[in-house]
Amino acid sequence: MSSLNDKVILTYALSDDEVEILNKEFEGKVDCSCIVIKEAMGNSKIKDILSGESKEDDEFTMPLEKTIIFNNFPPQQLQASVKKVRAILESRPILATVTPISINWRFHKLLEHLVEEREQIKNSTNRK
Helix, strand or coil: CCCCCCCEEEEECCCHHHHHHHHHHCCCCCCCCCEEECHHHCCCEHHHHHCCCCCCCCCCCCCCCCEEEEECCCHHHHHHHHHHHHHHCCCCCEEEECCCCHHHCEHHHHHHHHHHHHHHHHHHHHHC
């Protein structure tokens, strides 16, 4: 099943309970249940994960950084969804959205970029 153009949530490194909370909270508001990205899918491109064509490599490893990526959410719904996730999940996952550029990135590269971005924001906030 291809979710390339669907409104869908991709998750990585969340617990089964956290994914279930998201599925219940967003039921009827998204086109399908959360797509769970496994560590072995890290070398797959986002578009391949969305289209169900990702390849798994059990030798591949990545940091287990809790991540939620929104695909095809209109701006107002994206903003409301981010607030909702912050309210319902105790953990503080990295939140992002699929862009025309990131859809062609391999997941591990996107994750690396998101972690770097988070650290830069933390460092700039700490300097103030």
